Amino acid sequence: MKFKDYYKTMGVPEDASADEIKKAYRTLARKHHPDLNKDEEAADKFKELAEANEVLKDPAKRAEYDQIRKYGASAGEEFAPPSGWRSGAEFSGGGYTTADAAEFSDFFETLFGQHAARKTYAGAGTGGPPFAIRGEDIHYRIPVTLEESYKGSTRGISLQTHRFDDAGRASPETRTLNVKIPKGVIQGQKIRLRGQGGAGFGGAPNGDLYMEVELEPHPLFSVDGRDVTLVLPVAPWEAALGATAKVPTLGGTVNLTIAPGAQSGQKLRLKGRGLPGSANGDQYVVLKIVMPAVDSAEDRALMEKMRRQMPFNPRETLGV
Amino acid sequence: MAKQTEVVTGEIVDETVRYGLKEVCEVCGVHAECVVELVEAGIIVPRGNQPSTWRFSVLSVMRSRKALRLQRDLEINIPGIAVTLDLLDEMESLRDQVKSLRQHLDKLQR
Incomplete structure (x- = not known):
C-alpha cells in the first residue's frame, strides 16, 4: 500500500x-x-x-x-x-x-x-442498524463502427469493478461481458444494462452499467444523428451531361442518377439509407467534381477548345 | 472460474417512460422529496400530473443521478444544477456536431 x-x-x-x-x-x-x-x-x-x-x-x-x-x-x-x-x-x-x-x-x-x-x-450513525448501499454505476464508452450500428452486433467487453466480501471489504474484479449493441445506435446514445454495475453492499442491488456509444470515424461516411453523408467524386462530363453513378451505402452499392448540369457541392438524398431507427436516417450524397489529369497534347487541345467555346467566369460571385 | 458467455441486452436510454417515483428514489438512493424538488425545478419532466401517477424515463433517471452528484460533490443549488445540466447537454450536442462536421470536411478536402 x-x-x-x-x-x-x-x-x-x-x-x-x-x-x-x-x-x-x-x-x-x-x-x-x-x-x-x-x-x-x-x-x-x-x-x-x-x-x-x-x-x-x-x-x-x-x-x-x-x-x-x-x-x-x-x-x-x-x-x-x-x-x-x-x-x-x-x-x-x-x-x-x-x-x-x-x-x-x-x-x-x-x-x-x-x-x-x-x-x-x-449516513448511518456508528452503532446504527445494518446499512446497505446500492452498487456504483459504471460508465463505459464503447467504440462502435457504423457497420455495427447499421446491422447491430454483439461485443465482448471487460470491466474493472469491485465486489464485497462478507466483511465488507472491497476487492477489485475484472468482469467480461458479452453485450448486445442494438441496431441503429447513434453517437452519444447510452445503453443501460441493469444490475451490471458495481456490486451492492449489505443486500442492496447492484449498480447499473451505462455504455455510451462513441461512433468511430468511417473512411467513407460522416454521420450526423441517423443521417450519413458521402462525398461522391464525379467527372466534369458526368456533372455536365448527367450520369448514373454507383454509390456505396451502408446497405450495399446503389445506382444514383445525376441530373445534367450538376454542380460541385450539390447535395442529393437517398431516403432511408442512413442508420435504422423508428424513422430511418437518410444518406446524403455531396457531389465533388474532380479533374482528370490533363497530360497529353490532345487533352490540352481539348481544354483549349473548351476555353474558346465556353466563355465562363467561375469567380463571378466574388465580384472579380 | 465460471464464464459469463450469455449475451446481455440493455435498454437504450431515451424518453420512453418506464419508472414510477418509488423506483427513481431507489435507484438514486434519495427520498421522494429530493426527486420532487428536481421535478419542480424542471430538471426532469415526468409524464402524469401528480406524484402518484408520475412515470419517468431512463433519461430522467440518469439526469437525476447526475444532478444529485453535482449537488453533493460541488455544492451547487437546484437552480444552478438546472443551468449546469442544460449547458452540459448543449455542449455535448455541439461537440457531436463539431465531430460530424470535421469528418465531413476531411472527406471534402481529400
Whole structure:
C-alpha cells in the first residue's frame, strides 16, 4: 500500500486553514468532476481529490492523518500503519460525504476503518442498524463502427469493478461481458444494462452499467444523428451531361442518377439509407467534381477548345 | 472460474417512460422529496400530473443521478444544477456536431 499525500493532492500547504482547503477542493472539484470533464483521467483524479477532502476537511481525521504523516511516511512510499493503530475519528454520519465513499483507497480504509467510508456514505450513525448501499454505476464508452450500428452486433467487453466480501471489504474484479449493441445506435446514445454495475453492499442491488456509444470515424461516411453523408467524386462530363453513378451505402452499392448540369457541392438524398431507427436516417450524397489529369497534347487541345467555346467566369460571385 | 458467455441486452436510454417515483428514489438512493424538488425545478419532466401517477424515463433517471452528484460533490443549488445540466447537454450536442462536421470536411478536402 502506498502512502497518499493528501496535501499534495489538494495542492495546499500542511498548515492550510479550513477555508483554504475548502477553496482548493472547490476549485479542483470543478475542474476534475467526471460529469463536467470527459477526460478519462478526470474520474480518477476526482476520486483522489474527494478522498483527500474527506480527510482534510474533518479536523479529527486531519489530526490523525497528520500524526501518521509525521511518523515519517511520504508520498508514493510503501506504507504500513504503526502497529496498534486505531482510528478514533467518529463517523457519526448525517448527510452526504463529498464522494462516492465506497471508492476510497485501501490507504484510507487502513487509517480510518474499512467501513468508515461506507458508513459515512450511508449516513448511518456508528452503532446504527445494518446499512446497505446500492452498487456504483459504471460508465463505459464503447467504440462502435457504423457497420455495427447499421446491422447491430454483439461485443465482448471487460470491466474493472469491485465486489464485497462478507466483511465488507472491497476487492477489485475484472468482469467480461458479452453485450448486445442494438441496431441503429447513434453517437452519444447510452445503453443501460441493469444490475451490471458495481456490486451492492449489505443486500442492496447492484449498480447499473451505462455504455455510451462513441461512433468511430468511417473512411467513407460522416454521420450526423441517423443521417450519413458521402462525398461522391464525379467527372466534369458526368456533372455536365448527367450520369448514373454507383454509390456505396451502408446497405450495399446503389445506382444514383445525376441530373445534367450538376454542380460541385450539390447535395442529393437517398431516403432511408442512413442508420435504422423508428424513422430511418437518410444518406446524403455531396457531389465533388474532380479533374482528370490533363497530360497529353490532345487533352490540352481539348481544354483549349473548351476555353474558346465556353466563355465562363467561375469567380463571378466574388465580384472579380 | 465460471464464464459469463450469455449475451446481455440493455435498454437504450431515451424518453420512453418506464419508472414510477418509488423506483427513481431507489435507484438514486434519495427520498421522494429530493426527486420532487428536481421535478419542480424542471430538471426532469415526468409524464402524469401528480406524484402518484408520475412515470419517468431512463433519461430522467440518469439526469437525476447526475444532478444529485453535482449537488453533493460541488455544492451547487437546484437552480444552478438546472443551468449546469442544460449547458452540459448543449455542449455535448455541439461537440457531436463539431465531430460530424470535421469528418465531413476531411472527406471534402481529400
